[in-house]
Amino acid sequence: MAYDVDAVRRQFPALEEGAAHFDGPGGSQVPDVVxxxxxxxxxxxxxxxxxxxxxxxxxxxxxxxxxxxxxxxxxxxxxxxxxxxxxxxxxxxxxxxxxxxxxxxxxxxxxxxxxxxxxxxxxxxxxxxxxxxxxxxxxxxxxxxxxxxxxxxxxxxxxxxxxxxxxxxxxxxxxxxxxxxxxxxxxxxxxxxxxxxxxxxxxxxxxxxxxxxxxxxxxxxxxxxxxxxxxxxxxxxxxxxxxxxxxxxxxxxxxxxxxxxxxxxxxxxxxxxLAGLVPGEGSLRERLAVSLAELDEYESVLRERLETGLAKIIGVTVHGSPDRPRTPTVLFSVDGVTPGEVYRELGERGVNAPAGHFYALECARWFGLGDTGAVRAGIAPYTTESDVDRLLTGVDALARE
Missing domain, CATH: 3.40.640.10 (Type I PLP-dependent aspartate aminotransferase-like (Major domain))
Incomplete structure (x- = not known):
């Protein structure tokens, strides 16, 4: 793939703090040019x-x-x-x-x-x-x-x-x-x-x-x-x-x-x-098409890595069907640990994966998650494999405890 996540990440000053950001669905980090x-x-x-x-x-x-x-x-x-x-x-x-x-x-x-x-x-x-x-x-x-x-x-x-x-x-x-x-x-x-x-x-x-x-x-x-x-x-x-x-x-x-x-x-x-995430030529729309196609492929690989890793952890439930069309967003729960506790414990490890219903209140209730919801991890253009592994390590530790 032409997607170079390291080059992309260098343009996000906020990432210098060192956190692994899975909170993009609630609001992404911003590149320096913005x-x-x-x-x-x-x-x-x-x-x-x-x-x-x-x-x-x-x-x-x-x-x-x-x-x-x-x-x-x-x-x-x-x-x-x-x-x-x-x-x-x-x-x-x-x-x-x-x-x-x-x-x-x-x-x-x-x-x-x-x-x-x-x-x-x-x-x-x-x-x-x-x-x-x-x-x-x-x-x-x-x-x-x-x-x-x-x-x-x-x-x-x-x-x-x-x-x-x-x-x-x-x-x-x-x-x-x-x-x-x-x-x-x-x-x-x-x-x-x-x-x-x-x-x-x-x-x-x-x-x-x-x-x-x-x-x-x-x-x-x-x-x-x-x-x-x-x-x-x-x-x-x-x-x-x-x-x-x-x-x-x-x-x-x-x-x-x-x-x-x-x-x-x-x-x-x-x-x-977004149009410059990967090298390209042509109109803005044409460059967006190339960049977003590469981004989709990159994010899909990370989502699969995250879903596969969570499925291997005893006591973790991944909500929804992974084989249906979806964005790189994973919703999960840990048995015996409230979503809020998972959120806080991951945050202590430098992993930002918030919990709740995220204003999709009717959805959470209909899906059986009530008003508490679950933990949501969203893949973004600056997410790396090491970010995913940090989240999996943190969730595995919580599940074992």
Whole structure:
């Protein structure tokens, strides 16, 4: 493989502390170029967007570059890229906006595999207008959400289906295209949570059939921000609440207040960093395709090493089915030791593998893990074999004790 993890790691100042980071699903570490982009934007002459002064033009260029970078990453249209404080904030905003067209008798579908950020906004929006919420369950043995699970709760009154592209807790990946096909056949819209998948795969929003696709740059080596992608023509049909003087253009009509230019610059830097994980030529999208394919192969090898090692430790349970499509995320428990205790003991050994339900509360409860959840270990671009072995050594010691 062309993937050189040592070269990648040298660009992450945080790794100098020596910890083995398996906490990427909750927020990845950041390469130096991202931090530099944020700092240089903050310290440059910049103002509100415009065309008169250099500072105005600089701000406008930062926004334009960020929209295009995210469009390249997601296979979307730059005019359909909306920025927000977080994926949660964007989803609440769009839920309230879409719900203006709903009423009693209308239905919204959510799934138990999803993070609560793609559940609760729709539940609240439906309640506010008297619409009905229907739940799609997933298989408790495998952790897989099938297309039939979604199709079973669709009707001619379904207005929107909120579904994840990869389970935040279990890492399992539904067949999103098959699901969006049946959603569209029912005359509904598909709102896809791509927060957990985007760091690990080349996304094609159009190919997925997602009417709305949301993700978070801080999960793929960038700053804390939320991004939504949709076709501009669809966004034109929506009328969000906004200030009277603010722009009514798409996508600006959905962005409340002045954008955080420094975070947008950091997002652009993160996308470009991903594109340069391995040497390549061509457009940004073409280089992303090469780099993310190599990354997927590298992370898959480490995930298999981790799952195989955990399976050999007596008293350890790995949750979910390892032979189903999934991200490099492993959820496990140790008999006789609470997840929180495992988390703390591993932390004492310099291994960061947090425990809990990670806001996928419905998923944890449906899977039988309750509100306590389990320990989650996520592979990231900077994870090494020695990191995996350190985690396995720590878990083995805990299981023996």
């Amino acid at each position: 931090a530099e982009a944020v700092a240089s934007t903050l310290t440059s002459a910049i103002s509100n967007r415009g065309t008169v002064t250099v500072a105005e033009r600089r701000a406008d260029a930062v926004v334009t570059e960020a929209r295009q970078s995210m469009a390249d990453l997601l296979g979307a249209t730059s005019q359909g890229i909306v920025f927000g404080r977080s994926m949660t904030q964007l989803t609440y905003d769009f839920a309230r906006t879409l719900a203006k067209g709903w009423g009693p008798g209308d239905e919204v579908v959510v799934t138990r595999l999803d993070h609560d950020a793609n559940i609760r906004p729709w539940v609240h929006a439906a309640e506010a207008v008297g619409a009905t919420v229907r739940w799609a369950d997933f298989d408790r043995e495998t952790g897989v959400l099938g297309v039939d699970d979604v199709a079973a709760v669709l009707s001619e009154r379904t207005r929107l289906v909120a579904v994840t592209a990869a389970g935040n807790l279990l890492g399992t990946r539904p067949d999103v295209r098959a699901i969006t096909d049946v959603v569209h056949d029912a005359g509904a819209l598909a709102y896809v949570d791509g927060v957990h998948l985007t760091p690990h795969a080349l996304i094609d929003v159009i190919g997925l059939g997602a009417d709305f696709y949301v993700c978070s740059p801080y999960k793929f080596l960038g700053p804390h921000l939320g991004v939504l992608a949709a076709e501009p023509e669809l966004l034109e049909t929506l009328r969000p609440d906004k200030l009277l003087p603010s722009s009514n253009a798409v996508p600006e009509r959905f962005e409340l207040g002045t954008l955080p230019y420094e975070l947008l610059a950091g997002t652009t830097a993160a996308v470009r960093f």
